[in-house]
Amino acid sequence: MFHRESGYYKTSYASDSALYPLPVAKWAVAGFAVLFFVVAPLLVSSYYLTILNLVGIAVVGALGLNILVGLTGQISIGHAAFMSVGAYTAANLATRFDLPFWITLPSGGLMAAAIGIVVGFPSVRIKGLYLAISTLAAQFIIDWFIVHTPAISGGFQASIQVPRPSIFGVVLDTQRELYLFILVTVVIAIVVALNIARSRVGRAFIAIRDQDIAAEILGINVRRYKLMAFAISSFYAGVAGVLYTYYSGVANNEFFPLVVSIDYLAMVIIGGMGSVLGAIFGATFVTLLPITIDLIMSSLGPYLIADAGSLSGIKSHMRLILFGGLIMFFLVVEPEGLNRLWLNIRSYFRVWPFSY
Amino acid sequence: MKKILTSIAVVGGLAAMTAAHAGEIVIGQMTDRTGPLANVGNPLGDGVRDYIDLVNSQGGVGGHTIRLIGIDNQYKVPPAVEGYQRLKSEGAVLVGLFGTPITQALTADLEKDKTPGTTPGFGTAAAADGAAFPYLFPAAASYWSQAGASVEYAKQQMGGLKGKKIAYLFYDNPAGREGLPVLRKLSEMEGFTLNEFPVPAPGIEMDNQARDIARRYRADFVISHLFGRAPSVQINALTRAGFPLEKVVSFVWGASEADVDAAGGNEAALGYSGLQFAGVGDDFQVRRDIRAMFKAQGREPRTSMSSTVFYNRGILIAALHVEALTHAVEINGGEADVTGTQVRDGFRKIKDFSLGGLLPPLNLAGGDHEGGGWVRVFKVTKDGFAPATDWFKGYRDVVFEMIKEESAKKN
Incomplete structure (x- = not known):
């Protein structure tokens, strides 16, 4: 398009790692900021804000896992357990010491990061499927430990009621208020993730992903950076767990079973590994797809099947089939994920109407 | 976007x-x-x-x-x-x-x-x-009322609780563990010993627990609280260990037609009983x-x-x-x-509404949103489930006192 450059003209490191590669990016970001900070809370109904809230929390979690899996190439199937650590840390701090969210939110993240470093230690020696199994073990060990320690879990129910966050005396308990709370966290999470990816740390992560022995020869302290990746990734997971806790008003270990870890892994893979935008796409896709399918089928279903009783059964199963089918479809069409699909579309229009 | x-x-x-x-x-x-x-x-x-x-x-x-x-x-x-x-x-x-x-x-x-x-x-x-x-x-x-009711049922079956040994066989998750505080309290009150046998998820292997219950611990009665595939596994495991199913009572999610079928049909589960909150x-x-x-x-x-x-x-x-x-x-x-x-x-106006015996005589008026915690025990017979008791509630005063204590913690 006319406001785009037609080739690759970067001549310095500074321009290569710039946050805004082009002036138009600045305008796009400003446009999205207005859309999400002003237009959405004013015009979108409370129900659709709920969906945006769920997407927002998933984005934070997926960004974190993307740093570990996508950037550093270390697989983890224990992401949900780190969310659980964050959730219970925040819940205990908020109920026992009456601490506000701006302390509990980072504390939940830090505690998860600390546990993440411990769980990450095997990554120094093993990789690939072996690491996957050791993080899987972490998922179960952390879960078991929380449930069986009443001092953490708050009793037999393993759930702690948490008051909704408040700022300047305003309790954030409507979907709209919670939306702004989650949105601010999401924006910080995105900015930090973008900056990690383009900084020295991010380049070290990528070097380890591509070939860890070569990275070590280049002078990168592989052990340190692998553990750092686990810590950052777990920090994000912890923050996502705290967001869940504040959003639902309760910390509960059953919010974070193994399936959730798999869901996050799916988000990162579907979105496109190693890119921030991909993680956002993936989280949005995996969260929205079942809801969209369900809404469409609920609206069209009565015209196809008269019996409402049978419909609700068929609808649920169709949703699973379509969800799985669409994921397969997108991965076959573009194995590098939704982000690559988006880049393809973008580069097509960049040189349009020419083919190169 | x-x-x-x-x-x-x-x-x-x-x-x-x-x-x-x-x-x-x-x-x-x-x-x-x-x-x-x-x-x-x-x-x-x-x-x-x-x-x-x-x-x-x-x-x-x-x-x-x-x-x-x-x-x-x-x-x-x-x-x-x-x-x-x-x-x-x-x-x-x-x-x-x-x-x-x-x-x-x-x-x-x-x-x-x-x-x-x-x-x-x-x-x-x-x-x-x-x-x-x-x-x-x-x-x-609730699970607490079910715990109270199952102890009450065990008491009826054994003619007293003093000095008896009761095994609590439960799924090791928060829901499964929820019965514990009531059972522990009642064991102190009534003077029976309570042994706890957690079953880790997914609960499809229970022979160790069953042997422990039947041979080492020699329980007089088993109260079980399992979900999913686990109840049927439990029926078979207890049978293999030689524990009579007549001395087992399950919480409400462990005694359905599907559990009995999965255990090998009514013949295999004969005498197994479970609490129900709706008529069967x-x-x-x-x-x-x-x-x-x-x-x-x-x-x-x-x-x-x-x-x-x-x-x-x-x-x-x-x-x-x-x-x-x-x-x-x-x-x-x-x-x-x-x-x-x-x-x-x-x-809160629902009272004495029984729908021809399908519902217990619950009473949601007067601050008890559980309606009294009514259950009824149904036993597996050759051709289905038969009621073994009338609608009853166990240790309601003890349980409701604990409910009051717990709800006071709510912020």
């Missing part, structure tokens, strides 16, 4: 097409048609659906039809949060919840939105305290009415009707909802636009 927004817009348009009509009461029911609890959710959801259809075919509630919106959560929290908000945007005045984590996640919202939610057989025990949780209605025995079997007028309704519509009755334990619980849930709505419409002067608070007050 653009794509997502347009898809939201498209979906929004579609959703608007099905918005509420006048003279209609909207209620929501969450039942897991898919996911780990689908085996319960399907027959239970069918029971709810069919009873509401039956009521609508007989003229509805005070002349208003009920529109039931079913939500499938797959036992996951985010879809439940989304589903609840969808129900709210459609104008639902009452939500039937499904699953303990989902109940936990929605408790604060229900209270804020003044929308009553029902949680029969799961959820927080403390929610029985209507003063602390005004918009939650367990409306059936086919011999109820309401089930005959539902069959007649299907026949009048020229359809076959659903196959899920043969799963009487869960199907009848669906009927119980729907019947309580309809009864509460009936009272709410009365409170509202016969109009359909009832509010959540009126429905709550409708629930």
Whole structure:
């Protein structure tokens, strides 16, 4: 398009790692900021804000896992357990010491990061499927430990009621208020993730992903950076767990079973590994797809099947089939994920109407 | 992003097409048609659906039809949060919840939105305290009441508890562990020894625990609290270890037709008994009415009707909802636009409503949202389940005192 450059003209490191590669990016970001900070809370109904809230929390979690899996190439199937650590840390701090969210939110993240470093230690020696199994073990060990320690879990129910966050005396308990709370966290999470990816740390992560022995020869302290990746990734997971806790008003270990870890892994893979935008796409896709399918089928279903009783059964199963089918479809069409699909579309229009 | 927004817009348009009509009461029911609890959710959801259809075919509630919106959560929290908000945007005045984590996640919202939610057989025990949780209605025995009732049943069976040995065989998750505080307290009170046998998820291997119970510990009675595939595994494991099934009583999620079938049929599970909060079997007028309704519509009755334990619980849930709505419409002067608070007050008027014996004589008036914690023991016989007791409640005073203590912790 006319406001785009037609080739690759970067001549310095500074321009290569710039946050805004082009002036138009600045305008796009400003446009999205207005859309999400002003237009959405004013015009979108409370129900659709709920969906945006769920997407927002998933984005934070997926960004974190993307740093570990996508950037550093270390697989983890224990992401949900780190969310659980964050959730219970925040819940205990908020109920026992009456601490506000701006302390509990980072504390939940830090505690998860600390546990993440411990769980990450095997990554120094093993990789690939072996690491996957050791993080899987972490998922179960952390879960078991929380449930069986009443001092953490708050009793037999393993759930702690948490008051909704408040700022300047305003309790954030409507979907709209919670939306702004989650949105601010999401924006910080995105900015930090973008900056990690383009900084020295991010380049070290990528070097380890591509070939860890070569990275070590280049002078990168592989052990340190692998553990750092686990810590950052777990920090994000912890923050996502705290967001869940504040959003639902309760910390509960059953919010974070193994399936959730798999869901996050799916988000990162579907979105496109190693890119921030991909993680956002993936989280949005995996969260929205079942809801969209369900809404469409609920609206069209009565015209196809008269019996409402049978419909609700068929609808649920169709949703699973379509969800799985669409994921397969997108991965076959573009194995590098939704982000690559988006880049393809973008580069097509960049040189349009020419083919190169 | 653009794509997502347009898809939201498209979906929004579609959703608007099905918005509420006048003279209609909207209620929501969450039942897991898919996911780990689908085996319960399907027959239970069918029971709810069919009873509401039956009521609508007989003229509805005070002349208003009920529109039931079913939500499938797959036992996951985010879809439940989304589903609840969808129900709210459609104008639902009452939500039937499904699953303990989902109940936990929605408790604060229900209270804020003044929308009553029902949680029969799961959820927080403390929610029985209507003063602390005004918009939650367990409306059936919680795990604590089940623990009290199973000790009471053991006492009847053994003719006293002093010096006896009771084994608690439970699924090692928060729901499974929830019976523990009541059992521990009662063991101190009544002077029996309690041994705890946790079964780790997924609960398909229980021979060690069964041998321990039968041979080493030599339990006089077993109280079990298992889910999913585990109850049937337990029946077989205890039989292999030589423990008589007559001395076992299960909590409400461990004794259905499916569990007995999976254990090898009625012969294999003979004598195994379980607590129930709704009547079991086919011999109820309401089930005959539902069959007649299907026949009048020229359809076959659903196959899920043969799963009487869960199907009848669906009927119980729907019947309580309809009864509460009936009272709410009365409170509202016969109009359909009832509010959540009126429905709550409708629930609080439910008393001596038994639906031909399918429901216990529960009483939701007077601050006890559990209605008394009634259960009935049904035993496996050669051709199905037979009642072994009448409706009863065990150690209600002890349990309710603990409920009060627990609900006082709520902030």
